[in-house]
Amino acid sequence: MITIKEIADELGISTTTVNNVIHGKTKEVSKATIEKVEKMIAKYEYVPNMNARNLAQNRSKIIAVAMKARKDKYENAIKDSYVGELIGAIEKSVRTSEYFLMIYISDDIGEILKNVSTWNVDGLILLGMSGDDSVMIKKKFKKPMVFVDSYFCQDVMGYYNVGLEDAKGTYEATKYLLECGHRKIAFLADNCVGVDHERFIGYKRALQEYGIGCREEDFFVMMPAENEIEACLDELYHYSEQYTALCCASDYYAVMVMNYLSDRGKIIPDDISVVGFDDNASATIVRPALTTIHQDVTKKGEVAVEKLLKMVNGEELEEENMILPVKLVVRDSVKKMNQ
Amino acid sequence: MITIKEIADELGISTTTVNNVIHGKTKEVSKATIEKVEKMIAKYEYVPNMNARNLAQNRSKIIAVAMKARKDKYENAIKDSYVGELIGAIEKSVRTSEYFLMIYISDDIGEILKNVSTWNVDGLILLGMSGDDSVMIKKKFKKPMVFVDSYFCQDVMGYYNVGLEDAKGTYEATKYLLECGHRKIAFLADNCVGVDHERFIGYKRALQEYGIGCREEDFFVMMPAENEIEACLDELYHYSEQYTALCCASDYYAVMVMNYLSDRGKIIPDDISVVGFDDNASATIVRPALTTIHQDVTKKGEVAVEKLLKMVNGEELEEENMILPVKLVVRDSVKKMNQ
DNA sequence: CTGAAAGCGCTAACAA
DNA sequence: TTGTTAGCGCTTTCAG
Numbered sequence: 001m002i003t004i005k006e007i008a009d010e011l012g013i014s015t016t017t018v019n020n021v022i023h024g025k026t027k028e029v030s031k032a033t034i035e036k037v038e039k040m041i042a043k044y045e046y047v048p049n050m051n052a053r054n055l056a057q058n059r060s061k062i063i064a065v066a067m068k069a070r071k072d073k074y075e076n077a078i079k080d081s082y083v084g085e086l087i088g089a090i091e092k093s094v095r096t097s098e099y100f101l102m103i104y105i106s107d108d109i110g111e112i113l114k115n116v117s118t119w120n121v122d123g124l125i126l127l128g129m130s131g132d133d134s135v136m137i138k139k140k141f142k143k144p145m146v147f148v149d150s151y152f153c154q155d156v157m158g159y160y161n162v163g164l165e166d167a168k169g170t171y172e173a174t175k176y177l178l179e180c181g182h183r184k185i186a187f188l189a190d191n192c193v194g195v196d197h198e199r200f201i202g203y204k205r206a207l208q209e210y211g212i213g214c215r216e217e218d219f220f221v222m223m224p225a226e227n228e229i230e231a232c233l234d235e236l237y238h239y240s241e242q243y244t245a246l247c248c249a250s251d252y253y254a255v256m257v258m259n260y261l262s263d264r265g266k267i268i269p270d271d272i273s274v275v276g277f278d279d280n281a282s283a284t285i286v287r288p289a290l291t292t293i294h295q296d297v298t299k300k301g302e303v304a305v306e307k308l309l310k311m312v313n314g315e316e317l318e319e320e321n322m323i324l325p326v327k328l329v330v331r332d333s334v335k336k337m338n339q
Numbered sequence: 340m341i342t343i344k345e346i347a348d349e350l351g352i353s354t355t356t357v358n359n360v361i362h363g364k365t366k367e368v369s370k371a372t373i374e375k376v377e378k379m380i381a382k383y384e385y386v387p388n389m390n391a392r393n394l395a396q397n398r399s400k401i402i403a404v405a406m407k408a409r410k411d412k413y414e415n416a417i418k419d420s421y422v423g424e425l426i427g428a429i430e431k432s433v434r435t436s437e438y439f440l441m442i443y444i445s446d447d448i449g450e451i452l453k454n455v456s457t458w459n460v461d462g463l464i465l466l467g468m469s470g471d472d473s474v475m476i477k478k479k480f481k482k483p484m485v486f487v488d489s490y491f492c493q494d495v496m497g498y499y500n501v502g503l504e505d506a507k508g509t510y511e512a513t514k515y516l517l518e519c520g521h522r523k524i525a526f527l528a529d530n531c532v533g534v535d536h537e538r539f540i541g542y543k544r545a546l547q548e549y550g551i552g553c554r555e556e557d558f559f560v561m562m563p564a565e566n567e568i569e570a571c572l573d574e575l576y577h578y579s580e581q582y583t584a585l586c587c588a589s590d591y592y593a594v595m596v597m598n599y600l601s602d603r604g605k606i607i608p609d610d611i612s613v614v615g616f617d618d619n620a621s622a623t624i625v626r627p628a629l630t631t632i633h634q635d636v637t638k639k640g641e642v643a644v645e646k647l648l649k650m651v652n653g654e655e656l657e658e659e660n661m662i663l664p665v666k667l668v669v670r671d672s673v674k675k676m677n678q
Numbered sequence: 679c680t681g682a683a684a685g686c687g688c689t690a691a692c693a694a
Numbered sequence: 695t696t697g698t699t700a701g702c703g704c705t706t707t708c709a710g
Contacts, residue, residue: 001456367679391686
């Protein structure tokens with residue numbers, strides 16, 4: 001790999017001049033030298049050394065996406081279809097903006113912060129952070145960052161987040177179930193904080209509007225680890241007679257539950273109806289096709305990168321919390337009881 | 340962010356000493372100074388500057404995975420479940436080996452090479468490269484690299500690849516169809532080079548063993564672009580009466596085809612049987628569950644990283660082409676004609 | 679056991 | 695229009 005200095009020496013000119021033509025600051029350089037330099041660059045296929053450039057400029061051209069991943073849930077986080085699509089969209093946006101993407105996945109915030117600062121990244125996108133994580137990160141990392149899918153404590157300011165109408169989504173889904181005549185509806189998720197908590201809220205609100213209470217045992221909490229999930233599904237199967245419908249916090253579980261139950265003889269949606277959340281690929285693959293809440297994951301990634309790069313470029317942002325819309329997509333997994 | 344120099348100054352010692360304790364070259368440092376330095380490091384949360392370190396050492400601690408992605412097929416490459424799982428496995432392996440992962444996706448080899456050399460990456464994993472791409476890359480990039488799923492021209496040497504028994508997979512799948520009594524079997528893929536060509540070979544070989552010829556029109560080539568796929572599926576539907584079974588080069592298409600056909604009234608597997616390849620999540624989601632060829636994608640990613648890091652650390656490798664096994668997984672998408 | 683200093687490749691302020 | 699030079703933070707050789 002040839003360096004600026006070598007080009008300069010070979011041409012008998014200064015590094016500044018070479019540097020200037022490399023950066024198109026060509027107003028102050030004679031035509032002749034420009035051509036000479038460009039010929040050299042082409043001939044030797046000059047490529048800048050990012051480490052040197054970054055060191056000199058105290059930046060990095062790197063956008064990092066950091067994800068806090070529960071060990072039991074994400075043995076391979078990117079394999080998850082939601083995470084995969086989101087990171088794919090982020091990757092594409094970052095790349096087309098001439099930045100580079102680095103990925104840190106860990107359940108240890110400290111480790112994530114160390115990596116981020118060792119590379120001096122220009123901006124940070126944070127996935128799966130809790131409220132507590134957020135304040136810690138905000139305190140330690142002083143450069144632009146945007147959270148995705150985070151819910152913060154009320155009073156904190158200066159956080160940028162791109163999220164979803166989570167509560168509205170499950171509210172719509174549950175209301176749809178109610179309108180279809182369902183009254184015994186369980187909720188299903190693998191945790192009850194952050195996004196899933198909001199989704200639970202939406203579910204509850206819809207029930208309340210119909211004057212239906214919600215008992216603690218109507219919330220089925222799934223344990224995603226491979227050696228535990230079976231037991232959870234089995235328990236659900238065991239209690240499934242008590243419900244006519246299931247409101248799931250994600251398509252992932254909706255589809256899993258549908259197949260588990262139908263493989264054990266339950267007819268979906270006649271014996272039990274199911275709604276999901278996310279509208280990912282599996283929602284259209286499964287049969288009956290899944291009625292679910294659609295979100296635009298790709299858009300989410302794009303918006304996150306767009307917001308972040310604006311901040312990286314010194315712009316001040318107005319909205320602090322960008323909420324993307326959701327929409328009910330009716331397919332075939334819900335029975336209309338009242339027809 | 341505090342620097343080595345600042346620590347040294349504050350302590351009234353030299354940067355060399357500080358550096359030595361940072362790197363555990365502690366034999367030549369007195370207990371007292373070690374403690375002082377470590378206290379400083381903890382207090383100010385010293386984190387090394389990678390750009391500086393890399394510049395000084397002429398390396399980067401970065402492993403890059405570069406993927407050549409057809410524009411029509413991969414609008415968002417990581418969203419694809421095969422790519423997502425593979426990259427996820429690579430990410431995890433890279434991370435646990437204390438390296439950092441950068442991702443470059445492009446259909447322009449030149450651009451990929453430029454990025455790779457601008458960051459001075461220590462090693463490179465290449466996805467989706469054709470034989471031609473490979474020789475070009477090999478010529479330009481002089482550091483350790485391993486290809487995944489590539490097929491090279493016969494005579495080239497010194498390439499490291501981790502691949503699959505592709506031909507064997509479709510051979511087994513097709514043989515299984517034949518054993519079940521199927522004689523009119525179409526093949527379905529979106530290209531006919533590299534991996535998919537091998538898979539086609541396997542299909543043909545099985546047919547030949549049964550004395551069955553294979554006409555050109557039995558190869559259905561799908562066009563993955565959103566605005567073209569419908570027409571391809573429609574054509575397949577149109578000709579589907581002529582076949583009793585479909586051998587698909589990937590689960591992606593197998594599942595798509597199953598749903599397309601069954602939504603149009605075809606009964607699977609009674610009207611038409613389907614086998615896939617990959618055994619990804621959708622194979623177990625779709626109903627009837629897909630009979631397919633299983634591959635261990637995670638293993639593939641792990642092996643690629645493991646091989647690569649060995650080379651990065653100066654080891655010479657023996658095998659140049661690591662072929663991972665495949666295995667037929669029988670589920671419910673194939674009809675037994677002979678029972 | 680400790681320190682001085684050169685150098686990695688690039689940038690940018692200043693000089694000419 | 696072009697050149698000089700002092701860094702950026704870390705490594706490493708060599709000398710004490």
